[in-house]
Amino acid sequence: MRPVSFNQDVKALIPRPGLVPLYLTYSLHAHRARILELVSSAGSGTGVLDTGLLKRLPIWLPDTHEQERIVEAIEDADTAMEALERLIAKKQAIKQGMMQQLLTGRTRLPGYRGNWAWQRLASVLDKLEAGVSVNSISGPGPYSVLKTSCVSGGTFDPSECKTVAPSDLKKVKASPQADSLTISRMNTPTLVGEVGYIETNWPTLFLPDRLWLATKRSPHLVDMRWLGYVLSSRQYREQLREIATGTSGSMKNISRGSFLQLSVPSPPVEEQIAIARALLDVDVEIRALRARLDKARDIKQGMMQQLLTGRTRLPVSGDAS
Numbered sequence: 098m099r100p101v102s103f104n105q106d107v108k109a110l111i112p113r114p115g116l117v118p119l120y121l122t123y124s125l126h127a128h129r130a131r132i133l134e135l136v137s138s139a140g141s142g143t144g145v146l147d148t149g150l151l152k153r154l155p156i157w158l159p160d161t162h163e164q165e166r167i168v169e170a171i172e173d174a175d176t177a178m179e180a181l182e183r184l185i186a187k188k189q190a191i192k193q194g195m196m197q198q199l200l201t202g203r204t205r206l207p208g209y210r211g212n213w214a215w216q217r218l219a220s221v222l223d224k225l226e227a228g229v230s231v232n233s234i235s236g237p238g239p240y241s242v243l244k245t246s247c248v249s250g251g252t253f254d255p256s257e258c259k260t261v262a263p264s265d266l267k268k269v270k271a272s273p274q275a276d277s278l279t280i281s282r283m284n285t286p287t288l289v290g291e292v293g294y295i296e297t298n299w300p301t302l303f304l305p306d307r308l309w310l311a312t313k314r315s316p317h318l319v320d321m322r323w324l325g326y327v328l329s330s331r332q333y334r335e336q337l338r339e340i341a342t343g344t345s346g347s348m349k350n351i352s353r354g355s356f357l358q359l360s361v362p363s364p365p366v367e368e369q370i371a372i373a374r375a376l377l378d379v380d381v382e383i384r385a386l387r388a389r390l391d392k393a394r395d396i397k398q399g400m401m402q403q404l405l406t407g408r409t410r411l412p413v414s415g416d417a418s
């Protein structure tokens with residue numbers, strides 16, 4: 098579309114006549130695993146893809162008409178995925194708007210009135226416990242330690258973990274508990290203070306020293322799912338980043354005292370539960386859409402593997418088979 102240039106680290110593949118450019122693009126995507134196998138390591142640890150090896154990579158090449166039809170089929174799959182991505186973005190925007198209104202009391206759910214009180218986290222949380230740093234090993238094992246990536250945007254992902262080394266099994270502590278929160282107390286400037294709600298007990302998982310486990314003092318004071326939404330809202334994410342300190346530009350730390358001194362809105366627990374359920378309904382929709390998107394990606398990948406290798410052929414016009 099306009100003149101550009103690039104350095105020696107980039108290769109330009111210019112199709113010969115008879116090769117549809119987008120067909121070549123999709124073929125390279127379909128052969129990604131094989132291409133990665135051709136990569137060697139330079140002295141600095143940088144990966145190098147030898148041009149000669151890349152040139153010898155075989156691709157299946159039907160006539161241009163079939164290439165164009167394959168490209169059209171894959172683009173249809175891309176269009177469907179883009180529609181799902183737009184719908185997810187729309188639902189996320191709706192959720193953000195609901196959080197700004199419902200978590201601040203600007204908009205009240207039907208049947209709830211009265212002014213909201215404010216409480217410090219120290220008065221509603223019973224325990225704020227950090228895990229410990231342990232060595233890990235590859236492969237499965239009976240116990241695992243969570244990664245800091247297990248918490249993001251108010252959600253907790255127990256699959257983000259690694260196996261605890263047998264020599265460190267006696268050191269582990271602080272397992273995720275049902276109806277509690279995990280908080281990233283030490284992380285990069287953009288991720289420090291991430292909060293996730295834990296729905297069930299995970300007795301074989303343990304927290305690292307960079308995560309806190311927060312439990313409530315009394316069920317009559319706070320609903321933990323509500324508190325998770327509050328602390329993961331845009332307003333409190335900014336506050337948590339502001340109280341994080343550290344001389345390193347790549348890592349910040351939130352002190353226990355600073356965190357517990359934060360004040361949060363405190364409507365009646367019944368209203369907290371109702372608001373949390375309303376937001377959870379949107380989260381459930383978003384999760385379902387993401388699952389559909391993941392499935393669509395898998396289907397597209399499988400379709401590419403079949404169509405771009407000739408294992409499956411598209412029917413010709415008028416072919417009923």
